[in-house]
Amino acid sequence: MEHLINERVKSIQISGIRTFFNMVSRYEDVISLTIGQPDFPTPSHVKDAGKQAIDQNLTSYTHNAGLLELREASARFVNEQYGLSYAPESEVIVTTGASEAIDVTFRTILSEGCEVILPGPVYPGYEPIIRLCGAKPVHADTTKSGFRLTADLIKRHLTEHTRCIVLPYPSNPTGVTLLKDELNDIAALLEKRDIFILSDEIYSELVFNGKHESIATIPSMRDKTIVINGLSKSHSMTGWRIGFIFAPENISRHILKVHQYNVTCASSVSQTAAISALTIGRQDPVKMKGEYEKRMNYVYERLVHMGFEAEKPNGAFYIFPSISPFHQSSFEFALELVEKAGVALVPGSAFSSLGEGYVRLSYAYSMDLLSEALDRMENYLSNR
Structure with missing residues (x-):
């Protein structure tokens, strides 16, 4: 009966973010920085x-x-x-x-x-x-x-x-x-x-x-x-x-x-x-925002030190560095990071064809997790 499905539905795809997240979930000992999910509990x-x-x-x-x-x-x-x-x-x-x-x-x-x-x-x-x-x-x-x-x-x-x-x-x-x-x-x-x-x-x-x-x-x-x-x-x-x-x-x-x-x-x-x-919770976002800003500055500085170029974020909890120095597609680069560094980022191609040449890192994760993930990336890339 699939031939009767709406052609417009058949032509669209599951989000590239979720597709990559699901794909790398089968790998063991991978730190995933893929999902925009705040790590704070609901107040x-x-x-x-x-x-x-x-x-x-x-x-x-x-x-x-x-x-x-x-x-x-x-x-x-x-x-x-x-x-x-x-x-x-x-x-x-x-x-x-x-x-x-x-x-x-x-x-x-x-x-x-x-x-x-x-x-x-x-x-x-x-x-x-x-x-x-x-x-x-x-x-x-x-x-x-x-x-x-x-x-x-x-x-x-x-x-x-x-x-x-x-x-x-x-x-x-x-x-x-x-x-x-x-x-x-x-x-x-x-x-x-x-x-x-x-x-x-x-x-x-x-x-x-x-x-x-x-x-x-x-x-x-x-x-x-x-x-x-x-x-x-x-x-x-x-x-x-x-x-x-x-x-x-x-x-x-x-x-x-x-x-x-x-x-x-x-x-x-x-x-x-x-x-x-x-x-009651009018001030709830303030503490979270302060923590995200600390993480952003830390992640930005670490990435720049590794040789990435990135626009410094002023909001949300994502950074979108260029991978042009590595001469790979965003999917190839992201998959290699998973397999050889144990870190998952989202290929930029998930964000339209104009995202090719970039990867997205979500820093909606604890500093400990971010530190470990960036250490793994730096160790791998420096020995690549």
């Missing part, structure tokens, strides 16, 4: 709120858009942190993680033949959904612009079919952030164009120098911007699956229909726990 007060929700039988459906108390808390959070202003009743949707938020957003705004401009290299979770919608991903090469999707790069790829531009900053896989001036330039370019912006800000709380800037704070951009965020990275709640969509009411009301038929609502238990994260 105790968040877990307690989830337990209480179960004990109090708060286990039924919620409003399709989520508990109003949670929507209010999330709107208040992004307003106080980033200057974003959204009405909890009509402009906030609680989703089953940021992944579902991306999915329902694309399925709402894209149609056959549309084009979506993405920076390349880029997180691999966008392209398959774009293709499933019958739309075309268009990757702009950011390898010569410090991995930043600039207004000039966007302009080169604009066509009459451009429907959406994705701004995934802070970036996975590069850790790069965008500055206010860069966002202003993009806003000036798009101000009079009917083009959506999907601003994926899931790492917004993990910015090391300065504060996270959202393009939705620019008045001319608010009506065309859909902001995606969530608690997986900021509060170490990956398995709780809580994401958010912030968008003007005339866009949100249509996204809500797709969300409703997709999942009905996010988990009621997780939503209750999320209220605690956004109220």
Whole structure:
């Protein structure tokens, strides 16, 4: 019966990150720095709120858009942190993680033949959904612009079919952030164009120098911007699956229909726990961010000492060094590290063809583990 499967589904692949992770899991004594999974436990007060929700039988459906108390808390959070202003009743949707938020957003705004401009290299979770919608991903090469999707790069790829531009900053896989001036330039370019912006800000709380800037704070951009965020990275709640969509009411009301038929609502238990994260846990990300910054500086310095070239990250918990001195494909290099050094990194080709020539290292791991992994890499490469 496989011949009856949707051809678009058959043409997409499992994420290269997961494919490589699964492939190397059969090797023994390998330190894997492949997954963007915070190594901090979910804060105790968040877990307690989830337990209480179960004990109090708060286990039924919620409003399709989520508990109003949670929507209010999330709107208040992004307003106080980033200057974003959204009405909890009509402009906030609680989703089953940021992944579902991306999915329902694309399925709402894209149609056959549309084009979506993405920076390349880029997180691999966008392209398959774009293709499933019958739309075309268009990757702009950011390898010569410090991995930043600039207004000039966007302009080169604009066509009459451009429907959406994705701004995934802070970036996975590069850790790069965008500055206010860069966002202003993009806003000036798009101000009079009917083009959506999907601003994926899931790492917004993990910015090391300065504060996270959202393009939705620019008045001319608010009506065309859909902001995606969530608690997986900021509060170490990956398995709780809580994401958010912030968008003007005339866009949100249509996204809500797709969300409703997709999942009905996010988990009621997780939503209750999320209220605690956004109220009692306002400072939870601060300690984590401080630790990630220490790890980033350590990893960056070690890699540079080994001869790698890398853009120094300013956010998230990834670094994306070039492997050009080693004259191998990213897959060959990563596989060799696994087999001969006992360290697993993600081949850059997992992040579009523009990621070829790089590898991604996640430093969402303890300093002890990072130290051992980098020692193994250095010992192997120095004797290669």
